[in-house]
Amino acid sequence: YVSKVTGNLDDCACDVETIDHFNNDQLFPKLQNLLESDYFRFYKVNLNKPCPFWTSSSHCGLRHCAVKPCSPVKCIKISLCFQYSADANKQLEECEKEQHLGAVDVSLRWVLLTDEKKLYYSSNLDLTVCGSADEASPDSQYVDLLLNPERFTGYKGPEAWQIWNSIYEENCFKPYTVKRPLLPDSFRSSSGGEARKFYSWLDGQCVEKRAFYRLVSGLHASINIHLSARYLLDDNWFQREWGHNVTEFRQRFDSELTAGEGPKRLRNLYFLYLIELRALAKVLPFFQQPSFHLYTGRPEEDKKHKEQLLQILQLARSFPLHFDERSLFAGDEKEAAKLKEDIRLAFLNISKIMDCVDCFKCRLWGKLQTQGLGTVLKILFSERQIEALPMSSNQRPSFQLSRQEIVSLFNAFGRISTSVRELKNFRSMLAEER
Numbered sequence: 001y002v003s004k005v006t007g008n009l010d011d012c013a014c015d016v017e018t019i020d021h022f023n024n025d026q027l028f029p030k031l032q033n034l035l036e037s038d039y040f041r042f043y044k045v046n047l048n049k050p051c052p053f054w055t056s057s058s059h060c061g062l063r064h065c066a067v068k069p070c071s072p073v074k075c076i077k078i079s080l081c082f083q084y085s086a087d088a089n090k091q092l093e094e095c096e097k098e099q100h101l102g103a104v105d106v107s108l109r110w111v112l113l114t115d116e117k118k119l120y121y122s123s124n125l126d127l128t129v130c131g132s133a134d135e136a137s138p139d140s141q142y143v144d145l146l147l148n149p150e151r152f153t154g155y156k157g158p159e160a161w162q163i164w165n166s167i168y169e170e171n172c173f174k175p176y177t178v179k180r181p182l183l184p185d186s187f188r189s190s191s192g193g194e195a196r197k198f199y200s201w202l203d204g205q206c207v208e209k210r211a212f213y214r215l216v217s218g219l220h221a222s223i224n225i226h227l228s229a230r231y232l233l234d235d236n237w238f239q240r241e242w243g244h245n246v247t248e249f250r251q252r253f254d255s256e257l258t259a260g261e262g263p264k265r266l267r268n269l270y271f272l273y274l275i276e277l278r279a280l281a282k283v284l285p286f287f288q289q290p291s292f293h294l295y296t297g298r299p300e301e302d303k304k305h306k307e308q309l310l311q312i313l314q315l316a317r318s319f320p321l322h323f324d325e326r327s328l329f330a331g332d333e334k335e336a337a338k339l340k341e342d343i344r345l346a347f348l349n350i351s352k353i354m355d356c357v358d359c360f361k362c363r364l365w366g367k368l369q370t371q372g373l374g375t376v377l378k379i380l381f382s383e384r385q386i387e388a389l390p391m392s393s394n395q396r397p398s399f400q401l402s403r404q405e406i407v408s409l410f411n412a413f414g415r416i417s418t419s420v421r422e423l424k425n426f427r428s429m430l431a432e433e434r
């Protein structure tokens, strides 16, 4: 059934086999390498923001939901900047501005100092708002992503459903409400009536709203692939074993067990992959600016990692069957502006809902991936600004990305790329079972 996810991907002229080959054999290994570098492994996030929508019940006592703090040895560079007093927070801001943690563009410091907000947040479709409050918050902390891999945490049941429910119902432009709580696969009632109703509604939507739903669904699929691929298989006094749980995977994605929904969700994952890949291809000129540096304080390594990053973006450019985002927001200008605003607000809302995720590990990756997707959309709709980027550092650029956006962009894509790679593993395991 996984292999049934083949053929044309609806809104783009691409097939799954092409993506599999491109990702698994070329892009995935390079990207994994880059994401292990210091620049990309530390993500600044506020995990203690209260949920703005309802009273969070449990704060999740699950052991595997805990987020490990930054290890002092690995975070030595960060600890230079990160302390707890008000003074130290000021110092932290200075560190960020001075690019000590590897921010964007050393030569643009004058712009950072004079007009920081505008520089960071200017864009045609400004989605930076998703992460900006976190970045500025004194409660934010650096998290070492390598110490906190996305995997099975045991977070499930009504709390998790409430989050997914809110995301789909309030942000995917759905015209009707599915009865709460969204119980496992409530869309697939025995008659299939709910599913039919949902898909006929979805088909009637404009391409932008359909695309938005598919992006969220693709993200949901990726999270569930990760928890199935890094499942807690054994947990006792003597050992803890993480690995692939084929039964879990099958329950979530098997065509028969999900009344046909599983393969559609996997297709949404591939759709999300294409959208993110397209953004990487488009943003190349930004990273090619001579004034752009990855700065972690080790010039040799930083130079090497910048080269690796450029190679990945060149590779993304070379992908032969890119999604054409010009089909989005192509209609009437007023309508397009309204749609963009709807999408911006939906994104803002989803990022707020992430503060309601009781499991901290899930919240961490949820926030990172939402910010990453926000950055993807910001890139896709800033094409003109990216093309107009000045090659000399004296001019003010009209497009900019903050360090947080860069880290979330690449790590979010790393998750989707890993999911595509994991599908290959599950496919082989299922074939062996037969």
Ligand code: FAD
Residues within 6 Å of the ligand: 150, 151, 152, 153, 154, 155, 156, 157, 160, 161, 163, 164, 182, 183, 184, 185, 186, 187, 216, 217, 218, 220, 221, 222, 223, 224, 227, 265, 357, 361, 362, 363, 365, 366
């Ligand atoms: P759920 O995945 O909770 O789905 C609820 C309903 O949504 C399903 O019944 C189905 O009707 C529909 N649905 C399912 N998948 C899709 C899709 N792809 N597209 C459209 N509709 C769909 N758990 C972990 O173990 N580790 C994690 O890191 C983790 N991170 C999470 C991050 C967030 C932001 C959230 C909200 C949850 C996270 N979870 C994580 C929990 C996990 O996603 C599931 O909610 C949980 O495993 C329970 O799964 P379920 O089978 O009840 O269905």
